[in-house]
Amino acid sequence: MHRLEATRLLLKHVRDEALVANLGPTADELWHLGHRDRNFYTFGSMGLCSSIALGMALSTEGKVVSLDGDGSLLMNMGTIATIGRERPGNLIVVVWDNEEWCQTGHQKSHTAFYTDLERVARGCGIEKTATVDDLEGLEAVFMQALEEEGPWFIVAKIEEGEPLPVMPIEPEMTLYRFRKSFTG
Ligand SMILES: Cc1ncc(C[n+]2csc(CCOP(=O)(O)OP(=O)(O)O)c2C)c(N)n1
Numbered sequence: 001m002h003r004l005e006a007t008r009l010l011l012k013h014v015r016d017e018a019l020v021a022n023l024g025p026t027a028d029e030l031w032h033l034g035h036r037d038r039n040f041y042t043f044g045s046m047g048l049c050s051s052i053a054l055g056m057a058l059s060t061e062g063k064v065v066s067l068d069g070d071g072s073l074l075m076n077m078g079t080i081a082t083i084g085r086e087r088p089g090n091l092i093v094v095v096w097d098n099e100e101w102c103q104t105g106h107q108k109s110h111t112a113f114y115t116d117l118e119r120v121a122r123g124c125g126i127e128k129t130a131t132v133d134d135l136e137g138l139e140a141v142f143m144q145a146l147e148e149e150g151p152w153f154i155v156a157k158i159e160e161g162e163p164l165p166v167m168p169i170e171p172e173m174t175l176y177r178f179r180k181s182f183t184g
């Protein structure tokens with residue numbers, strides 16, 4: 001499965017949930033497929049996608065979906081432990097696991113070897129976890145995660161597709177637009 005079609009599938013089910021996107025192709029694809037005020041793009045902030053989503057989940061009522069990347073999460077694995085400790089019921093982490101640092105030249109990441117991020121999450125006390133490698137499996141678990149109390153940790157094994165044009169880089173506008181979508 002490619003991240004583009006997987007993201008399109010998730011967007012079919014998303015209503016007013018906050019979406020936080022990892023930097024690079026994850027953010028570019030989300031922007032092209034369905035830019036909306038409640039998308040928060042983490043330009044440049046490698047490793048912080050799920051940390052930012054955790055903070056949002058702890059301070060809002062609705063579901064918050066982190067669309068993270070394997071390489072970024074590997075750089076800040078402590079955030080998985082903090083999610084396991086804080087247990088926000090409204091947080092869903094989806095890891096787009098292409099087993100590489102795609103954006104910087106397709107270097108193989110640790111998940112191409114022995115690191116199993118789902119097992120890391122379980123070891124951190126996150127009970128609702130899954131690893132999926134096709135669209136059917138992803139759709140089923142994502143729909144369940146939107147309905148059921150979390151935190152959820154879903155590893156989605158993906159293949160890299162052709163890159164889309166880079167989205168406009170506007171961190172200040174993203175913050176302003178995102179905040180305003182909650183305050184009106
Ligand atoms: C602190 C820091 N180190 C390195 C980079 C450069 N960098 C940007 S994206 C990226 C790879 C991210 O890998 P992953 O999260 O797996 O996403 P993918 O590119 O595979 O979609 C790297 C190394 C950065 N932005 N910040």
Ligand SMILES: [Mg+2]
Pocket residue numbers: 069070071072096097098099100101102109
């Ligand atoms: Mg990656």
